[in-house]
Amino acid sequence: MRLAMLVLPVVLVLTGCGDLPKPFRHDGPNVALAPIAARAVLVRRVGDDPQGAMLADAVVRRLLEAEIPATTRSGGGGGWTLVADAEESADSIRLRWRLLRANGDSAAEQTQTVPAEAWRRPSPRLIDGLAADLVVTLMPVLSGTPPTPATPPPPPPITVRLTPLSGLPGDGNLALGSALRRLLEKSGFKPVEGDTAADFVVRAQATVIPAAGGQETLTMVWIVGGTDGAELGRVSQQGAVPKGRLSGSWGSLASDIAAGGVEGITELVRTATRK
Numbered sequence: 493m494r495l496a497m498l499v500l501p502v503v504l505v506l507t508g509c510g511d512l513p514k515p516f517r518h519d520g521p522n523v524a525l526a527p528i529a530a531r532a533v534l535v536r537r538v539g540d541d542p543q544g545a546m547l548a549d550a551v552v553r554r555l556l557e558a559e560i561p562a563t564t565r566s567g568g569g570g571g572w573t574l575v576a577d578a579e580e581s582a583d584s585i586r587l588r589w590r591l592l593r594a595n596g597d598s599a600a601e602q603t604q605t606v607p608a609e610a611w612r613r614p615s616p617r618l619i620d621g622l623a624a625d626l627v628v629t630l631m632p633v634l635s636g637t638p639p640t641p642a643t644p645p646p647p648p649p650i651t652v653r654l655t656p657l658s659g660l661p662g663d664g665n666l667a668l669g670s671a672l673r674r675l676l677e678k679s680g681f682k683p684v685e686g687d688t689a690a691d692f693v694v695r696a697q698a699t700v701i702p703a704a705g706g707q708e709t710l711t712m713v714w715i716v717g718g719t720d721g722a723e724l725g726r727v728s729q730q731g732a733v734p735k736g737r738l739s740g741s742w743g744s745l746a747s748d749i750a751a752g753g754v755e756g757i758t759e760l761v762r763t764a765t766r767k
Contacts, residue, residue, distance in 0.1 A: 532561035532562060532563060532571055532572070533552075533555055533560060533561065533562040533563075533571070533572040533573070533574055533591075533634065534562075534563060534564070534565075534566070534572065534573045534574070535548045535551050535552050535555075535562055535563070535564050535574045536548065536564075536573065536574065536575045536576070537564065538576045538578055538587060539578050543611060543612075543614045543619070544578070545564075546614065546619050547614075547619050547622060547623060548564050549564060550619045550620055550622070550623035551574065551623045551626060551627065552564055553623070554620075554623045554624055554626075554627040555627055555634075558627060558631060558634075558635075560627075560631075560634050560635070571593075571594060572591055572592065572593065572594075572599070572634065573591075573592040574589065574590070574591050574592070574630075575589070575590055575592065576588060576589045576590070580608065581608070582608070583607065583608050584605050584606060584607055584608050585605070585606045585607075585608055585611040586603060586604070586605050586606075587603065587604040587605075587606065587622070588601070588603050589601060589602045589603070589604070589626060591630055591633060591634075599633050600629065600630055600633045602626060602629045602630075604622055604625065604626065606618070606622070648682075649680060649681055649682040650680070650681050650682065650691050650692065650761060650765065651681070651682045651683075651684050651688075651689070651690040651691045651692070652676055652681045652682070652683050652684070652690055652691065652692045652693070652694055652757075652761070653683075653684050653685065653686075653688060653689075653690035653692070653693045653694070654669065654672065654673060654676075654683055654684075654685060654694050654695075655693065655694065655695035655696070656669065656685075657669045657696055657698070659698055660698050660700075660738070661700060661738045661739050662738050662739045662740045662741060662742055663740070663741055663742055664698075664738060664742050664746070667741070667742040667743070667746035668742065668746045668749060668750060670746070671746040671747045671749070671750035671751075672694075672750040672753060672754060674750075675747075675750050675751060675754040676754055676757070679754055679758050681758075681761070689719070690719065691718075691719060691761075692716060692717065692718060692719070692724075692761050692764070693716070693717045693718075693719075693721070694714055694715070694716055694717075694757060695714075695715050695717075696712060696713065696714055696715070696753075697712075697713040697715065698710070698711065698712050698713075699711045700738060702735070703732050706734065706735050707732040707733060707734055707735055708732065708733055708734075708735050708737070708738065709730065709731070709732050710729075710730070710731060710732075710733060710738065710749075711728070711729070711730045712728070712729040712730075712749060712753060713726055713727070713728050713729075714726065714727040714728075714729075714753045714756065714757055716757055716760045716761065716764075718764065724760055724764050725760045725763075727752075727753055727756030727757055727760065729749060729752050729753060733745070
């Protein structure tokens with residue numbers, strides 16, 4: 493039996509006539525023949541060492557794979573220039589990349605740090621990894637697609653400290669308290685107990701009195717307070733049950749009462765939080 497409740501306001505295929513000789517076939521993008529366009533990227537080699545040229549070529553390959561025209565030929569750019577300064581320390585090389593617009597303004601920057609020994613004898617995997625990482629960073633600028641803003645973390649749940657129930661017949665104290673905690677969690681709150689600090693405190697007052705027709709009247713008052721102890725409001729529920737119903741297992745009755753109580757408590761807490 494559900495108690496009556498008073499709640500506060502709460503994707504080009506080419507065809508031909510046979511295979512033709514391809515004496516100049518080249519597997520993969522040809523860096524020397526990279527396309528030139530108004531938005532092409534001129535990639536400057538990093539320093540005078542061979543690994544600097546290897547890295548520049550790898551960056552061009554990665555850009556071409558991403559359908560961004562790119563070249564290492566001087567004067568072959570037109571839209572962008574990608575340059576890097578190499579700062580050497582005892583144990584590492586720091587590559588400071590800058591993507592420059594045609595007017596010289598910096599559009600994007602990235603710093604990569606490589607162990608000095610690895611940079612002196614770079615593996616193909618290292619070079620390609622550096623190039624791939626750099627291109628991923630530059631793509632939003634080169635493609636004109638703004639980066640997706642980071643999603644802020646969700647706010648922490650509102651904590652509610654429940655004062656242990658007492659004075660109820662049968663298993664009411666345990667059953668109603670458990671049901672209330674479960675439904676508060678389901679509503680997005682974080683119930684806490686004991687002396688744990690909380691945003692809100694909920695305590696209950698319960699009375700059971702005889703009623704006509706062999707029934708008893710149960711009255712529940714949920715008192716919601718703030719961290720300072722000041723009372724914010726009350727949620728009252730009252731209903732009649734057969735005499736003796738509360739003396740044993742409360743079962744679904746506890747869930748029914750808790751549902752109504754949580755509805756009112758939620759409205760009080762949300763109202764207080766908006767202030």
